[in-house]
Amino acid sequence: MLQSIRDNSQSIVAKVIVGLIVVTFALFGVESLVSLTTGTQAPATVNGEEIGEQELFRAVELQRRQLLAQMGANADPAALDDNLIRAMVLDRLVDDAVLVQSAREQGMAISPQMLDQMIVGTGDFQLDGTFDRDQFEAVLRNVGLTPLTYRDYLRRETLIEQERSGYQLSAFVTDGQLKQLLALDRQTRDMAWFELPDAPVRAQIDVTEADIAARYDAQRELYQTEEQVSIRYLLLDKASLLGDIEVTDAELQGQYQQVLAGFSSDEEREAAHILIEITDEQDAAAAEARAQALKKQLDEGADFATLARENSDDPGSAASGGDLGMNARGMFVGPFEDALFALSGEGEVSAPVRTEFGYHLIKLGKVVQTEAPSFDEMQAELREQILAQKGESRYVEQLERLADVTFSSGNLEEPAAELQLEIQTSEPFGRSGGSDEISAHPRVLAAAFSPELINDGVNSAPIELDTGRSVVIRVQEHLRPRQQTQDEVADSIRQDLLDEKTAARLDELAEGLLAQLRQGADMAALAAEQDQSLIELADVSRASQDLATEVRAELFRMPQPTSGGATSYAAVELNVGGRAIVALRAVNTPDLDEAVSADEFKAMRGYLAGRQGQQDYQDLVRTLKGAAEIEMN
Structure with a gap:
């Protein structure tokens, strides 16, 4: 067999195949052969749109960074489960893909100009209230993003938020629903109650050695020491x-020289603009003519900021006199950026510049050339x-x-x-x-x-x-684990049995008292028999602090008393032990016209509508995801 292989390897076909393999290795690497045979699959496909491996990788790395940041300075990367993070992130990307597709189908859109304004106006990217390119890039690097990937992320999130806001802001509640909920919220109840403390009952309970032995024998497997x-x-x-x-000083100087070698000086320009949009009502010629007219006013001495506030169609900058802050290259569309960096003097205004958004008049403010920090400024950092x-x-x-x-x-x-x-x-x-x-x-x-x-x-x-x-x-x-003796666990078993018997005796006592009350017994007299005082409260609200939480919760779950003065009764297990015997005597429905002001009506309507909008959007998300064609690879 080996001789046959050797003979065949000398054939012309074999030599051609080997030659192709060598060329493939040389030009593309071994991965090219693997991909020829195995192919690549996107981690997921949503309605025909792929979620790529690179997109998933970036999102997983971002999630890892965020988790490690939350874990603090002593975070252990090994404690993170990469498979769990990947699955969680992929699910989120699938959800986002479904929602972005839905937003597009609904006609939602975000312009490049608005994205620029959102980035420039983000506080984390500003220094002293002005957009700073280095700060922008540093923040993104810290979370593993580039300007382009962040821009795409911002675009997707904004599209999703537009549709979410559409649902939340368009939801409403009817007057009937509002009044019904307010009536329930402002409802008060008249009640009485007394406590059955557990201490007197516990004092009467006897746990015998026979009880302990029986429990130990029945549950012997539970009484093992821990390995x-x-x-x-x-x-x-x-x-x-x-x-x-x-x-040493020499080491500090050497480190400083490395910093200087890697430093690149960037120019940043302060800019302001006036935008005249091209719309269905205002074509390109009209927009240009209007821009030219404004340029003439500026040439004659008009104030740029005043004209921007009165005429600019850019909602993000008009209120601030057209101010766009400090910007380096790469922040604006090509024609705008070319015009800005062609201006030579502070205060100079460009001729009308056309972009995809309309015509701009661009004013140059100060020009700043970044300089390398001095050795003295960096010495402490270099030492560290x-x-x-x-x-x-x-x-x-x-x-x-x-x-x-x-x-x-x-x-x-x-x-x-x-x-x-x-x-x-x-x-x-x-x-x-x-x-x-x-x-x-x-x-x-x-x-x-x-x-x-x-x-x-x-x-x-x-x-x-x-x-x-x-x-x-x-x-x-x-x-090693071993079987504990009865003597070792006797105290624990005694306490368990004591708790169980006390609870059973309290429940039995409470049921007996409730039966007497429903047959017409006097509640104050029954409380006195238990050496307790009857506490009577009127107009108890849902927010009342006069009652234990568990008693108040049960009070508002109890059925409304029937007509004819009948009373509802219930027993409640208290968090501190014991039981409470509760009587609901009356339910008081408020007069909303007197109890609730117009402002409160308005605030409650907005709150309830917002909650309804959130629920509507959650229903939409479930429906969209259920109807989507999702393939996970």
Whole structure:
């Protein structure tokens, strides 16, 4: 067989195939052959529109960054489940795709100009109240976005928000619904109640040794000790390695020169504009003529800001005199940007410039050329950078030594002596974790209960707690689960039985009292028999603070008393133990014309309409997603 393969490999066809493979490798890489055979599939398709792998990758990375930021400085990336994040993000992208498609079908749109204004007007992108290009790019870098991807994200979110707002702002409630809800909200109730405390009942309960033995025998499998381990460990902390690190002036200067080598000076221009839109009512010629007329007024000395406020069709800047703030190249459409950067003097105004939005008159404000920071300004930051670099290098070096020595050593004493680390010992802990930071860490728990460490008695590999700390652990003692004796759990069983018997006796007592009340017994007399006082309250509202929460909740669930002065009764389990016997005597419906002002009516109508709009939109989302053709790959 091997000889046959060898003979066939010398044929002309085989040589051609090999030649094609070589060329393919050279030009496109091995991935090209893989793609020829396997193909690629988008992670999901929504109504024929693909959600690409790159889009999903960016969204997953953004979600990871946000989660790590929420976890704080000691966040552990290893604690995040990448598969779970990917699934969650993909579901969200599918939802967004469905909603964007719906918004487009409804004619929703957002112009490039409006996107520009939203970006320029975002406070996070401003310094001293003015848009700053470097700040804009720095913020986006921190969350893993580029200006283009952020712009697309903003466009999609704005489209979705337009349709959501359409539903929420168009919802309404009728006068009948409003009055019904207000009547329920402002309703008050007259009631009486008394408490059945659990202490007197508990004092009469006797739990015998026979009771405890019977429960122990019936539930023996529940009374097991928890599997536990105690560990010894070495902690390597980057922060402890920084104390004796020195930073020389030469190193500071070298770091500064690297900053200068990577610095690029950008020019930013302060701009203002007056926009004359081209619309169905105003064609291009009319818009240009109007722009020319305004330019003539400016040439004759008219104030630009005043004309912008009175004439500009840009709602985002007209109120501020056409001000667009400081901008670098890349923020505006081509003709606008070319005209702005062609202006040479502060206060100069361009001739009318046509873009897709209409005609613009552009005024140049100040021109700022960014300069590299001085050495003195950066010295403290440079020192921190060098310290961080040296600290990281030393930490990595020590971590490698720790890994080598602990792997070859049969104990922790040798690596502790070589790296001058202290051996620390934990209290016993179970699989759910201990009370200290080390024994509660998920990766430490996984290693501590691994068969290798428990059965073989070896040191673990270094376990990264976070970006600056690692531990090597060794199981000192393994405590296997065992059956607890009856004596060990007797107190716990006695307490359980006491609680159960007390609750049963209280329920029995409460049911007996309710039966007497429904047969016409005097409630005050029954309260007195229980050494309790009857508490009577009138006009109790849903927000009343005179009652325990559970009593108030039950009061407003109780059925309205029937005509003829009948009373409704109920028993309520109290959070503090015991029971409450509650009587509902009357339901008081308010006169809304007197109880609710016109302003309150208006505010409540808006609130309820908003809630209804949210519900309508949620229903829409479910309907759209249910009807969409979604393929998950």
